[in-house]
Amino acid sequence: xxxxxxxxxxxxxxxxxxxxxxxxxxxxxxxxxxxxxxxxxxxxxxxxxxxxxxxxxxxxxxxxxxxxxxxxxxxxxxxxxxxxxxxxxxxxxxxxxxxxxxxxxxxxxxxxxxxxxxxxxxxxxxxxxxxxxxxxxxxxxxxxxxxxxxxxxxxxxxxxxxxxxxxxxxxxxxxxxxxxxxxxxxxxx
Amino acid sequence: xxxxxxxxxxxxxxxxxxxxxxxxxxxxxxxxxxxxxxxxxxxxxxxxxxxxxxxxxxxxxxxxxxxxxxxxxxxxxxxxxxxxxxxxxxxxxxxxxxxxxxxxxxxxxxxxxxxxxxxxxxxxxxxxxxxxxxxxxxxxxxxxxxxxxxxxxxxxxxxxxxxxxxxxxxxxxxxxxxxxxxxxxxxxxxxxxxxxxxxxxxxxxxxxxxxxxxxxxxxxxxxxxxxxxxxxxxxxxxxxxxxxxxxxxxxxxxxxxxxxxxxxxxxxxxxxxxxxxxxxxxxxxxxxxxxxxxxxxxxxxxxxxxxxxxxxxxxxxxxxxxxxxxxxxxxxxxxxxxxxxxxxxxxxxxxxxxxxxxxxxxxxxxxxxxxxxxxxxxxxxxxxxxxxxxxxxxxxxxxxxxxxxxxxxxxxxxxxxxxxxxxxxxxxxxxxxxxxxxxxxxxxxxxxxxxxxxxxxxxxxxxxxxxxxxxxxxxxxxxxxxxxxxxxxxxxxxxxxxxxxxxxxxxxxxxxxxxxxxxxxxxxxxxxxxxxxxxxxxxxxxxxxxxxxxxxxxxxxxxxxxxxxxxxxxxxxxxxxxx
Numbered sequence: 001x002x003x004x005x006x007x008x009x010x011x012x013x014x015x016x017x018x019x020x021x022x023x024x025x026x027x028x029x030x031x032x033x034x035x036x037x038x039x040x041x042x043x044x045x046x047x048x049x050x051x052x053x054x055x056x057x058x059x060x061x062x063x064x065x066x067x068x069x070x071x072x073x074x075x076x077x078x079x080x081x082x083x084x085x086x087x088x089x090x091x092x093x094x095x096x097x098x099x100x101x102x103x104x105x106x107x108x109x110x111x112x113x114x115x116x117x118x119x120x121x122x123x124x125x126x127x128x129x130x131x132x133x134x135x136x137x138x139x140x141x142x143x144x145x146x147x148x149x150x151x152x153x154x155x156x157x158x159x160x161x162x163x164x165x166x167x168x169x170x171x172x173x174x175x176x177x178x179x180x181x182x183x184x185x186x187x188x189x
Numbered sequence: 190x191x192x193x194x195x196x197x198x199x200x201x202x203x204x205x206x207x208x209x210x211x212x213x214x215x216x217x218x219x220x221x222x223x224x225x226x227x228x229x230x231x232x233x234x235x236x237x238x239x240x241x242x243x244x245x246x247x248x249x250x251x252x253x254x255x256x257x258x259x260x261x262x263x264x265x266x267x268x269x270x271x272x273x274x275x276x277x278x279x280x281x282x283x284x285x286x287x288x289x290x291x292x293x294x295x296x297x298x299x300x301x302x303x304x305x306x307x308x309x310x311x312x313x314x315x316x317x318x319x320x321x322x323x324x325x326x327x328x329x330x331x332x333x334x335x336x337x338x339x340x341x342x343x344x345x346x347x348x349x350x351x352x353x354x355x356x357x358x359x360x361x362x363x364x365x366x367x368x369x370x371x372x373x374x375x376x377x378x379x380x381x382x383x384x385x386x387x388x389x390x391x392x393x394x395x396x397x398x399x400x401x402x403x404x405x406x407x408x409x410x411x412x413x414x415x416x417x418x419x420x421x422x423x424x425x426x427x428x429x430x431x432x433x434x435x436x437x438x439x440x441x442x443x444x445x446x447x448x449x450x451x452x453x454x455x456x457x458x459x460x461x462x463x464x465x466x467x468x469x470x471x472x473x474x475x476x477x478x479x480x481x482x483x484x485x486x487x488x489x490x491x492x493x494x495x496x497x498x499x500x501x502x503x504x505x506x507x508x509x510x511x512x513x514x515x516x517x518x519x520x521x522x523x524x525x526x527x528x529x530x531x532x533x534x535x536x537x538x539x540x541x542x543x544x545x546x547x548x549x550x551x552x553x554x555x556x557x558x559x560x561x562x563x564x565x566x567x568x569x570x571x572x573x574x575x576x577x578x579x580x581x582x583x584x585x586x587x588x589x590x591x592x593x594x595x596x597x598x599x600x601x602x603x604x605x606x607x608x609x610x611x612x613x614x615x616x617x618x619x620x621x622x623x624x625x626x627x628x629x630x631x632x633x634x635x636x637x638x639x640x641x642x643x644x645x646x647x648x649x650x651x652x653x654x655x656x657x658x659x660x661x662x663x664x665x666x667x668x669x670x671x672x673x674x675x676x677x678x679x680x681x682x683x684x685x686x687x688x689x690x691x692x693x694x695x696x697x698x699x700x701x702x703x704x705x706x707x708x709x710x711x712x713x714x715x716x717x718x719x720x721x722x723x724x725x726x727x728x729x730x731x732x733x734x735x736x737x738x739x740x741x742x743x744x745x746x747x748x749x750x751x752x753x754x755x756x757x758x759x760x761x762x763x764x765x766x767x768x
Contacts, residue, residue, distance in 0.1 A: 021195075021357075024357060028195055028359065034357070034359060035357065038197070039355065046523075046731050048522075061434045062323075062356035062357070062430070065434075078520060082520040085516060089515075103523075103524065103560070106729070106733070107726060107727075108735075109521075110522075142746075
């Protein structure tokens, strides 16, 4: 039976919640026990946000412990670095190739780390996706999180149709076709 | 087969309330409890409302209960402080229709000002407390709560924590049970808590707690999982999940009811294991009681009073085993910040320019305390900005507050700020109060309130006019200003601070995240004109960043075109352009 610990990180407002919910529902439809943990409230306001998705035959805690993450999906480079120590030795890090400066960097109190991807590759298996460019190619920069989801879905597994079914039932009616297009663009990358 | 879906803990609680046949619910938003009311509002069978504060919400629930229906109120942990007055006496009156109160604690301070433990308040109020450990239990425990409430004639608290409230798990849905309304009967000895009646009710409270203590050893929600007897662990709520993950072979006594405790069940469990641990987040509520019965146990000697627990921490403390992991990398912190286009930023930029500091309050605007805005000096609790500024004036005189204001949001002002303002009027304050009126309850995720003109269910209603309200209680100088009109705002703040009477400035502009707002413009920097002076960066807008080569740019996908930065560019290098 499939069992996976997924951690999704990014900057508040990047749409990490929708991503985790679609992954969770897909796992539930595959007959697995699922737990997820989310961040609401003040931390959402442009801060560093973390969500977890766990699925297995039986899941106890809704979070994943440091050192136990199989797949880390990061919507931003610095956030991938911040949480990379959560990932297992043989785990995978998926990074959306995007930089958002934290306020500490904007005001000059700290520096945005250089060569993050190279740093990550020293210890981990890393796959980079440029969600924004792909989303712009299909004409809608706002669906970049669905592009990243599609890219990640290929790595996570499950049948393509199962993913698309959940996507269809989760996103707003008017945006189904667009989201499917974005998902496939990421999936086939 | 029953339908299985994934649900947020808070959504599962709302579902439980619906299934329990509850008819009336009242609440004030507060992380991590807010989503309960929002989800509950979708059920037509349940009357659901936002109250101006938690005290009002609980009193509504008490009234509904005495009238004969199942009632509900919910709040975050600090909200229970506000509702404590009715709570303690609700324990005396007991219920007619069952009543459950959800109180959400926040160990780890995801979005709160302290880490208090609701079980401590419940113990002193003599109110039973249930504590579920996942979404499915959350839904079922709500229904058990109503049964216990009616059986023992008591309000029941269902305690959650952030991790339970905001995690999702698989839930099986049940149908709603329509509960027959109880008859309303005048009963002075039970419902009029004057001394003569309350003396009698106090005895009832004590007797009820004794019965509950005796009975709860047999409650199914307190359950023993007997495995290896070398280690025995007493736990409840979310920590149960961490314990199962960390020590899968240990014997566990999982408490579904954490007040009162099942003494005989605990004694029996303790006698069967070699070493007994108590694993509970925050205060040693279970541990101290267990130890008071002469049972040897290990608790806060090896566990912290602070924050959220996790399996790694428990594994290390009990088994001495550490998880193998990479070291955390050094990274710049990313604290939460005010959003692009936030009207609070505009007001704070003016205060910063005038070197005026603020007595702050609870809301997104608390973020005005940190760099680069850094204008808020104090934050304690809802409504305190106004009363604390008043205290400062009375302590050190008018001159002392000539560079100080109070800042408070519209929803927070209606919560408890208005009482503080009445005190200022009554006691001859000369202070300046700024109401940051963004037309919503912002930080908890945009809830309606008494001045927005909409109810929780989305119906049109009377919108309290804050200006008229302030004038009617006697504030001599009330001025409304558009938050983004920095010139007028600056002039107004200066005039109010120089004046000799109490002033309220209502700084109005909607929260940039409000639904229905359209942003057709964004700001753009002309690199020819830009001198890279960094003045625009000093307002702390996340859409404005400096590239490695020193060029300052505005991210057009983040910018909402509020135009605040235009006011701070001396070289007219920023312009608003259409999308």
